[in-house]
Amino acid sequence: MTPVLTAHVRRFAYDDVGPPAVRDVRLALEPGSLVAALGASGSGKSTLAKIVAGWALQGGHARFEGTLELAPGPDGPGGRLEFSGSRDDPRLRLGAWGQRVAYVPQRPGDLLTGAAASVGEELAFSLEQRGVERGAMRERVVRAARAVGLGELLERHPGRLSGGEQRRLALGCALVERPDVVVLDEPSASLDADGAEALAELVDGLRRDGAAVVMFAAAVDALVRRADRCLLLDGGTSAAEGTPDEVLASSAFAASGVASAGREATGPTDGPAAQAPGGQGSRPLAELDRVTFAYALARGHAARPVLDGACLTAGPGEVIALTGPNGAGKSTALRHFAGLARPLSGTVRIGGTDIAGVPAGRVAATVGTLFQDPRDQLFERTALREVSFGLAALGLARDAARARALEALDAVGLARQADVHPYELSSSEQRLVALATVLARRPTVLLLDEPTVGLDGRALGRLDAAVTDAARAGSAVVLSTHDHAWARRRAHRVLALERGRFAEA
Amino acid sequence: MWLAVLAASLGAAAAGRVLGKAVTAALVVVVPFALWALAIHGLFFPEGRTVLAAFGPARVTAEGLAYAGGIVLRTAALVVVMLAFSTWVEVPVLRAALVRRGVPAQLGYVLSTALGLASTVAERLERIREAQEARGLVVRQSLPGRIVAARLQVVPLVLQLVDEAGERAPALEARGQALPGRRTSYVDEPDSRAQRALRWVLAVASLAVVVSVMVPAVAGVLGGGR
Missing domain, CATH: 3.40.50.300 (P-loop containing nucleotide triphosphate hydrolases)
Known part of the structure; x- marks a missing residue:
């Protein structure tokens, strides 16, 4: 199957002088697939998530050499952007990119507008910007809220949500646009058992609808084990690739510092x-x-x-x-x-x-x-x-x-x-x-x-x-x-x- | 007339059940201003003739007091009108109303975040204060105690807000804020025939006031120039 999004990062640095945060990594995201990118703190995992989401390319400070390619879809024509790290590079239009490539950052609050007075309004923000009629908008908002388990909290002020509920809200904001690619940074963080299960179902539903899902995590959880492909990042570059079983069994994984439930964390082992x-x-x-x-x-x-x-x-x-x-x-x-x-x-x-x-x-x-x-x-x-x-x-x-x-x-x-x-x-x-x-x-x-x-x-x-x-x-x-x-x-x-x-x- | 405006806005605030909030906020602004105005104009008013009391170079004059009173009253009226509005208004409805009238979405967002800024800042300050309390900062309930505590919270507050604004920019962009085209709104904007009529009446009245002042003034200038 042809991938809906292909990213090739030859070199990415946040400024001119610093060392690259990510180098020589390829990601190909096929419709309906789940890719898990694992990496310890400082491995470049969140940076890679932001590159794929387009957020890292905003502001004009970063130096990016590589390509981003999006296949044509119902909501956009797609295209191939070639970056050479120079001033003449093409500009990634985040408004259009974001409509097809949704991203839930590590801190869910970063996705929220801060201006909405209710969960419903927060969910509706991107639909308002695209001029969706109110009737259709409400229907999509309610559906997204239910999908993330916030159906009862539509009127709640976003500032009054618990940490886990806020993550659910950010997920809902990403889903409401029916994106082709969903980029999730630490999606399971601060979710309860029900939330983790609901997340797994949500990801399954997205995949059934043909979306490509890529998740980034510092710890191996149930969702990672369900992935079709797994990529291990270490020192900003790919250290191992394959099925989750292959990657988790690799020596690179053992050395990477990624947490795993099956493996006792380093440090004192006497509980x-x-x-x-x-x-x-x-x-x-x-x-x-x-x-x-x-x-x-x-x-x-x-x-x-x-x-x-x-x-x-x-x-x-x-x-x-x-x-x-x-x-x-x-x-x-x-x-x-x-x-x-x-x-x-x-x-x-x-x-x-x-x-x-x-x-x-x-x-x-x-x-x-x-x-x-x-x-x-x-x-x-x-x-x-x-x-x-x-x-x-x-x-x-x-x-x-x-x-x-x-x-x-x-x-x-x-x-x-x-x-x-x-x-x-x-x-x-x-x-x-x-x-x-x-x-x-x-x-x-x-x-x-x-x-x-x-x-x-x-x-x-x-x-x-x-x-x-x-x-x-x-x-x-x-x-x-x-x-x-x-x-x-x-x-x-x-x-x-x-x-x-x-x-x- | 300023008294009438002040009374009307206080009445409106009372009807909107935000009287206490609006008055408290207004006092914070108006009281220091009034003290300043009285100190400047009440004590040092060059045109003052009727001296009520004198302390060396400072003279309390009736004209100075009247002038200061006038300024304070005007300021108080304007401040109460603004604060009564901003404490009463439901920001989402305001944004919906602006969007429907074709105001650029970004401006609507800026307006609504500006109106919500006070509560955001208050919430942030509280979180920072709690973090500091959790590390041994004892906040006394007295006003000086609170001011001393607030001093420690201002720098982190500003840093946090700046950092957050930087993080928020791509989020808004990715969620389509800068896209061209028509906007819709999730929140329904309640409106009635009476409200629509009142808006027209107010608009016409404002125009009439402007015209009634401008026409004689312009005519006077033209007449005088002849």
């Missing part, structure tokens, strides 16, 4: 289950006691409690994993421990003390929080400054604070990036910097909101080590995750949050 937690008699470090909480909604809408008499106790040395569908309230529960959300009723105790009325900044002396989106917690000019922020308030002198920050960066393997701006790091590294900011504070209660998302094998190893070390040092670790296999391996207890309460999973 915390190997050690006994602090025993039943010891005083709990963190406790939710019959906590009820609901978000205030717009007028006229009754707020459904997210937490409804929820009880949870974490003792010294204990690792607890919270699971539950997108939007169940896992992040909300963690925010209560950090003092960032306050219960409508019930009590939150840290180290046995009720934290009602204690400012979150003081709670942070013993509680460390890794937020779901690392970029929400990165605000300094360099990674080192980022990790050093607030250490003085813990009573550390300048030199001691610097030493502590460097030590934390070293623990996550980013000592060499100490002077890099956090925004210039890959998303996997950003999460590690955010983790370092938490570790540097040596909290006795460690809260990790979906810490595994977007991590490659090496980063996962660092995370595992951090969790194990913290538990061993007597801290309580409470984390939320959709990765059940990882949760069972790393946690003493796995709790499911359903209808506002925790139950043993």
Whole structure:
């Protein structure tokens, strides 16, 4: 079958001086096929996704040598663009390209307009731009919303969606245009089990309709194993190609640092289950006691409690994993421990003390929080400054604070990036910097909101080590995750949050 | 007349149930401005004759106070009109209305994001503050406490907004924002005969005001030149 999209990247660099981010890679996407491109952090995987999507060629700073060819289709004539890295290169018209080649970036929020007041409006944006009549538009919006499991949330403000729901919305925005090629960067990140299954069905549906799907991932998941072809990226170029089985069995894969559920991540292999937690008699470090909480909604809408008499106790040395569908309230529960959300009723105790009325900044002396989106917690000019922020308030002198920050960066393997701006790091590294900011504070209660998302094998190893070390040092670790296999391996207890309460999973 | 405008806009804000929000926002703008105007014109008004009090070179004059009061009133009226509108308006409906009247889609987008900017900024500031609180920043509930905290959040806020704008540009482009051609809108724009009639009346009235001022002025200039 002739491919609908062919990309040949001879050399791609973000500017004139830097080394190429991607070189000598070919992708041929056939209608109805699924191609999985795997690569660890820094392998050029997200850059390749952006080249195929056309986003990397905007702005005129990048130097691209290679070709992009799109076969003619019902929505466009297609064509072949030849780039030589010079000023005279053809211009890729993203408006027309995007209509046929849809792209869901690694951070789903990047695809959203930021101007829509409802999920429906966000989904409709591209249809509005193409002048689709309202009746047909509503029908397509509703269909796309249902396909990604947001049929009930059409009126919800996009800013009020959970992390997983936002990813579903971005997927919906890509589908609503009925594209010929769908480019997905880390599509399974922060999706719950239902979401992952729905994603697999969605991809099957797209393929049945003749679309070519290409996904980029730093970890092997069920979707990768369903792919027709697999491409392994390492150091910006192709390291192995073939069926998923062939690539996963290759020596290049073993050396690539791509995370795989079947393979124990590098780092300590003794899970915390190997050690006994602090025993039943010891005083709990963190406790939710019959906590009820609901978000205030717009007028006229009754707020459904997210937490409804929820009880949870974490003792010294204990690792607890919270699971539950997108939007169940896992992040909300963690925010209560950090003092960032306050219960409508019930009590939150840290180290046995009720934290009602204690400012979150003081709670942070013993509680460390890794937020779901690392970029929400990165605000300094360099990674080192980022990790050093607030250490003085813990009573550390300048030199001691610097030493502590460097030590934390070293623990996550980013000592060499100490002077890099956090925004210039890959998303996997950003999460590690955010983790370092938490570790540097040596909290006795460690809260990790979906810490595994977007991590490659090496980063996962660092995370595992951090969790194990913290538990061993007597801290309580409470984390939320959709990765059940990882949760069972790393946690003493796995709790499911359903209808506002925790139950043993 | 400015008092009437002020009263009408406050009435409209009350009818639209945004009175509290609009007044709070307006006070933030108007109060510092009023203090500034009173300091400049109330104390140092060269044309002031009726001196009420004098402190060295500064003289409080009745004319100065009247002038300052006039400026403040005018500003307050304009600010309240704008804020009552922007807190009341449903941005998607406004955008739909603009699109239907053939305003370029990009301009509609800019307008609607500008009107929504306050809430975006507020939300971002809160997230950054939370991140900083999670690392030991204690925000006191007092106004000075909040201002000190806000100072730490401004630089990251600006960086984030700039970075986000850069990321957003290709997204909007890929989703067809720059495409030529007609636009449609997802949101229905509620309209009624009364509203349409009112719009015409307002347009005609505005024109009449302009004409009633311009015609005598132009005639005066021409007459004087003769």
